[in-house]
Amino acid sequence: MKKRYHHRVMKFVFLAVLVTVFSLSGHLAFAQEGKKIIEVVVDGLKNVPLKNVWEVTKTRKGQIYKQEAIDSDLRSLFDLNLFSSINIDVSDKDAGVKVAFIVVEKMIIKQIDFKGNKVFKASASNALALMLTSSLLSPLILPEK
8 A cells, every 4th residue: 555655656746847847848948939049050960961951951040039940940850861869959148049959960881891701792792882881870670589
């Protein structure tokens, strides 16, 4: 009985904290709504050209901050399929807000080495390696044994 009561109390506390966090984040986003964007930056680019990001995003310096536009830019960046993670940081400044797109690029296959291969001809292995080099590394779903 005591364990069940403790579980209910912990569940209630967790939900209360969760509701508080979400309501505060909504108020913070609402507080920035309508302010002028004074700076837009992209952090985390290593191999993807900055031009690729600017082509799909619409948020620019000098515009009025709108959460719908930021959400649209986030979807457009994910649609590029070049990033494993995208976060957007909006921070208040004296003259307006700064918008930072913080990205983590998907890994790129730079080199493939075959060792101990006795099944495929060298030309076939080299052709496969050449074809996959510079490709984005996508996680594989392997069957569990």
